[in-house]
Every structure is written in structure tokens, then in C-alpha cells.
Amino acid sequence: MINxxxxxxxxIVLIILLICLFQTDNLLLAQNQTDIQLANEYLLRGDKNKxxxxxxxxVKSDANIPYVHNNYFNTLLDLGETEEAQNYLKRLQKRxxxxxxxxxxxxxxxxxxxxxxxxxxxxxDLIQAYKTNVSRIKMIAxxxxxxxxxxxxxxxxxxxxxxLNNPYMFSLELAMLYRIKGEKDKMVIEYLNYxxxxxxxxxxxxxxxxxxxxxxxxxxxxxRILYERIQKNPDMEVYSDLIIWVTMQxxxxxxxxxxxxxxxxxxxKLGERCMEVARVALDNEDYVNALRxxxxxxxxxxxxPYFLQARLGLIKTREARIRNTYPVAVDSVKNLxxxxxxFISEYENNTHSHEAQRSEALLYANxxxxxxxxxxxxxxxxxxxxxxxxxxxxxxxxxxxxxxxxGETWESSLLYSQVEKALxxxxxxxxAKLKNAKLFYYKGNFRLAQEHLDxxxxxxxxxxxxxxxxxxxxxxxxxxxxSVAIALKVYASIELLLYQHKTGEALARIYDLKQGTIKxxxxxxxxxxxxxxxxxxxxxxxxxxxxxHTILDDAYYLEANLRMQNGEFENAxxxxxxxxxxxxxxxxxxxxxxxxxxxxxxxxxxxxKAMELYREFLNRFPGSVYAxxxxxxxxxxxxxxxxxxxx
Numbered sequence: 272m273i274n275x276x277x278x279x280x281x282x283i284v285l286i287i288l289l290i291c292l293f294q295t296d297n298l299l300l301a302q303n304q305t306d307i308q309l310a311n312e313y314l315l316r317g318d319k320n321k322x323x324x325x326x327x328x329x330v331k332s333d334a335n336i337p338y339v340h341n342n343y344f345n346t347l348l349d350l351g352e353t354e355e356a357q358n359y360l361k362r363l364q365k366r367x368x369x370x371x372x373x374x375x376x377x378x379x380x381x382x383x384x385x386x387x388x389x390x391x392x393x394x395x396d397l398i399q400a401y402k403t404n405v406s407r408i409k410m411i412a413x414x415x416x417x418x419x420x421x422x423x424x425x426x427x428x429x430x431x432x433x434x435l436n437n438p439y440m441f442s443l444e445l446a447m448l449y450r451i452k453g454e455k456d457k458m459v460i461e462y463l464n465y466x467x468x469x470x471x472x473x474x475x476x477x478x479x480x481x482x483x484x485x486x487x488x489x490x491x492x493x494x495r496i497l498y499e500r501i502q503k504n505p506d507m508e509v510y511s512d513l514i515i516w517v518t519m520q521x522x523x524x525x526x527x528x529x530x531x532x533x534x535x536x537x538x539x540k541l542g543e544r545c546m547e548v549a550r551v552a553l554d555n556e557d558y559v560n561a562l563r564x565x566x567x568x569x570x571x572x573x574x575x576p577y578f579l580q581a582r583l584g585l586i587k588t589r590e591a592r593i594r595n596t597y598p599v600a601v602d603s604v605k606n607l608x609x610x611x612x613x614f615i616s617e618y619e620n621n622t623h624s625h626e627a628q629r630s631e632a633l634l635y636a637n638x639x640x641x642x643x644x645x646x647x648x649x650x651x652x653x654x655x656x657x658x659x660x661x662x663x664x665x666x667x668x669x670x671x672x673x674x675x676x677x678g679e680t681w682e683s684s685l686l687y688s689q690v691e692k693a694l695x696x697x698x699x700x701x702x703a704k705l706k707n708a709k710l711f712y713y714k715g716n717f718r719l720a721q722e723h724l725d726x727x728x729x730x731x732x733x734x735x736x737x738x739x740x741x742x743x744x745x746x747x748x749x750x751x752x753x754s755v756a757i758a759l760k761v762y763a764s765i766e767l768l769l770y771q772h773k774t775g776e777a778l779a780r781i782y783d784l785k786q787g788t789i790k791x792x793x794x795x796x797x798x799x800x801x802x803x804x805x806x807x808x809x810x811x812x813x814x815x816x817x818x819x820h821t822i823l824d825d826a827y828y829l830e831a832n833l834r835m836q837n838g839e840f841e842n843a844x845x846x847x848x849x850x851x852x853x854x855x856x857x858x859x860x861x862x863x864x865x866x867x868x869x870x871x872x873x874x875x876x877x878x879x880k881a882m883e884l885y886r887e888f889l890n891r892f893p894g895s896v897y898a899x900x901x902x903x904x905x906x907x908x909x910x911x912x913x914x915x916x917x918x
Contacts, residue, residue: 522903524560541575542568713767
């Protein structure tokens, strides 16, 4: 019988040996980790030779290879140690012959030594060996792309696609690779292949192409490719959808309407796409095609879901055209009110009639000088329990605007704040916040205005963010040169006067601003509130001087707009020339130049002069936000688009 004490001693000795081995392994592991960290630090500092010496010792143990392989291999290549790199890879491939990374890296050595013919043969053979293995071919493509060898990544994916007889495989991957190489036509084709297979991702493809295809010739190329595909595949809905989209990107809204009309008929959309074209055309002031699209929907789909929206859209389009034809004709405004009233009486108490009542109220306030009537109409909407929250909130904002016109700024701020509080983190809530910021700005409280604007620049819709950014820049630019901000206060008070339709007073104050002085009467409580400085009065008034100021270009541009709206087009053009001559590098230069073209085009009907200005604008300001619109207007005047009969 074996002695129990002997067995116990044997187990104890075994445990002690295991503990010793474990501690030894831990010590070795700790030492290796220290060496790896040290080598990596040398590499980061650019001391590659010292790093290489440590890596050489570390790779003697297979256990360290996963932790140092990439750094060791790349350091060998960087230092020209290609023979050592080859021997190292041979050793690894003997141990792990199926490791694809080691095989690819053999070809990388040929590239780094400049033997491109050998590298080419090697990569082509490697691709042929794995072309039917999807996961491995993707691994090859990804690795080669990471090494700036995109041409072989493309070859790998195309060879695999052909071998597996699937022309749509890897469409998204190839689109990205062609994008990297700047081959935009091929990129577009692959995005089209992708969306053909996964039509639910059409919005993603539109977003990508909108960001990447920014030049006219690129959009024209996409249009050509789409027409070719439609001819081959007339039943492919995504191509028809994209044709409408690309013509709208080009602002060729007549072509968009033609395509949308065919699309709605073919796919029984009841005018849905024509309504989209109408809305975008109206936003871009193409009133002819907005009217054409709305008329078509109202005529062809009287029982469809968009009929009332199209009827209202017709009136809104006529209103927009009247508002942007200067000077605005009062009789035309009255006719619009008659149209809105007829619509409201025919389609009483629905969302569209409520929208019509809002528009009618604003016409009374802004063009007929009847704020009381406007307030009455808006208050009816706010008090009506059948009116949707969205329209009630818009009506409150409108009401706040009208109280601002009548000088009741406290009431305005209260209404804006109510909407902001009720609809936080929504577009209407942000709009309310922007209106409050502008109110603070008008009253000369730039600190409070800036606090609101800083929030709006970060978290809101693009349109409101842009408005917030523009006002914020105006405040910062002018306060930087004038800590008291006298000139900016004058300018803000001018903008408020214009908002309140007090044109004569605004022009008088613009004159003072351009002269560099402003006279304040003891009775002028508004201006006295703006200036808390100690004023020295001579009899009944005091004069403040502030000399030439950065705000003057804004004053010229503001007056130019005002003169244009009054129908004084020559005066407006003269003021715009002042901006361009005296402030050629200012942020307003492109605004002034584009407005010149617009006056000759839209207001004076001088086609040749407008074309000349639009052409010169594109040469001087190719990166301007107005560039796409200027290009479209130039091409329209030149007759590039399909002839469009006027409505």
C-alpha cells in the first residue's frame, strides 16, 4: 500500500512547480510587454533603428508575433531591409501557410523594392487564386486599398464579380474605390448598380451624389448615364426617380416637371412627384414651373390627396411672384386676398384653409398697412380648437411679427417665448428662438442676442443655422472695431424701421450712418434707450459721431435692396457698385454682384446685361452660395433648357 503522506508530498511538489512555472511565464510576459512598449516608443519618436533591434529579439518568440508583426514588418521595409523581411515572411508562411496577410505582404515587398512588374504578376496570380472566395477577395481588396494600391483592389473585386457571374456584387465597395481615385463616372455607375439592387437606399445614394457631384458637367454626365439606363431598362423605377432628382439639382424645373408627370402616371402616384417639383421650383423662384406643376396636379387629380394643396400652391406661387416684383402692386395684393378668401370659403376648416388664412393675414399686415385686421385673423386661428398645433404655433410667431411692426415688442417677445418653450428642439422652436435673438439685436442688446445665436448655430436646421451664423458674424465683426457698438446700434435700428415699414425714417437714418454722425432728439425715447452714454445736448438734441465704420458696406447693400423694392433700380445698381468698388474683398461682394444680375434679369428685363453679369459672377465667385443659381439663370437666358411657354 502506498503511503498517504508520500502522495500528499508528491501533490505539494507538483503544485509548487506549477506556481514557479506560472510566475516564470508572468515574468517573461511582463518583460516582453515592457520591451514591446519601449520599441513602440522608439518608433513613435522616429528612432527606427533602435526599435528594429528590439523587434528582432521579440520575433524570435512566436508568442510575440501577433503584437509586433505590423510594426516590425513596416520598419524593415522603411529601413530597406527587404531581404530580412522576405526571410521573415517565409518563416511565418511555413508556420501558417493559409494566412492571407502574409501572402499579400510578399507582394508589398516587391512594390517597396520598385519591382512593379513582379508585383503586378504576383497580385494578379493571388487574385486569380481566390477570386471565387468572397470573404478572402474582400480581405485582399481592403488590405491593398489601405496600402494605396486601389487599382489592385478594383481588379480583385471586378475579377471576383466576373468569376461569380454577378455584375452587381461589391457595388458599394467599388463606388468608394472609384471615389478615392477621382473616377466619378465609374463611381456613379457603381452607385446606380447598388441602388438597383437595394432601392430602399435611394436617399443614401442621392445624399452621396449631392455631396460629390458639384460641377455642372458631373451632373450632366449623371443625367446622360441615367437616360442610357432608362432606355435599356424602362421599367426600373429608381432610374426615373433619379432623373427627376438630377434635373432638380440642375434647377431645370421644366425637365423635372416633364419627368415627374410621366413618373406619376406610370407608377400611379396621383401627382406626388409633381408636387415635389412644384415646391422646390417655388423655393427657387421659378414661378412658371411651380405654377405649371400645381396646375397639372389640380387639373388631373381632382379627387387625389394633393388637390387642395395644389390649389393653395397656385395662390402661394402667384403671391410669391407679386411680392418679388418691385414695386409691389397694391391692387395685385388685394386680388390675392380675394383668392384666399374664396379658397377659405370653399374649403372651410381644414389644414389648407387655415394656412390660407395665415397668408391672408400677413398680406394685410405687410402690404396693406392693416395690422389690426391681420391680428384679428391670426387670433381666430389661435383660438380655434380645430386648428392643428403646428399652425397655431406658426400663427403665434406671425402675431409676434405683427406686434413688432406695431412697436409692441414686449408682446412679440412673449409670443416667441411661448412657442420656443412649447416646441423645444423642433424647427419651429428654433425659429422662435431666432426671432427672439433678432428682437434683442433690433433693440441693441447684442450680448443677449449673441447668447441665443450661439445656441442656434449648433443645434438646428441648416436654414436657421445659416441665418444665426450670418447675424452672429455681423455682431462680432462690428463689436470688434467698436466696443460701444454705436454704428451697429444705428444699423440695427434701421433694420427695425424697415421691418416696421417706416421707409422714410429708415432712409434718413441710413443717410446719417453714411455721414458718420447721428442726431438724437430729447423726445426720441427709442434712440435714447439705445445709448446709455452721457450725451451733451445743444438745445433739444445731441450729436454722436462715429466716423467711417465696417458697417458701411452693409448699409449700402441694405439701401440697395430698399431702392430696388421701391422700383428705383438705377439707384440700387449705383449703391451695389459702391459695395463692389469700395469693398471688393468683403463678404458681401458676391451678394452685391449677384443682386446686380438679378435686377437686370428679373426687374429690368435686360437679358444681355444679365447674361454678362452672371458669366462674370461665375468667373469671380465660383465658390459662392449663389453660383449654382447664377449658372442656371445664365443657361436659361442663353436658351440651353427646353423652351418654356410663359403662363
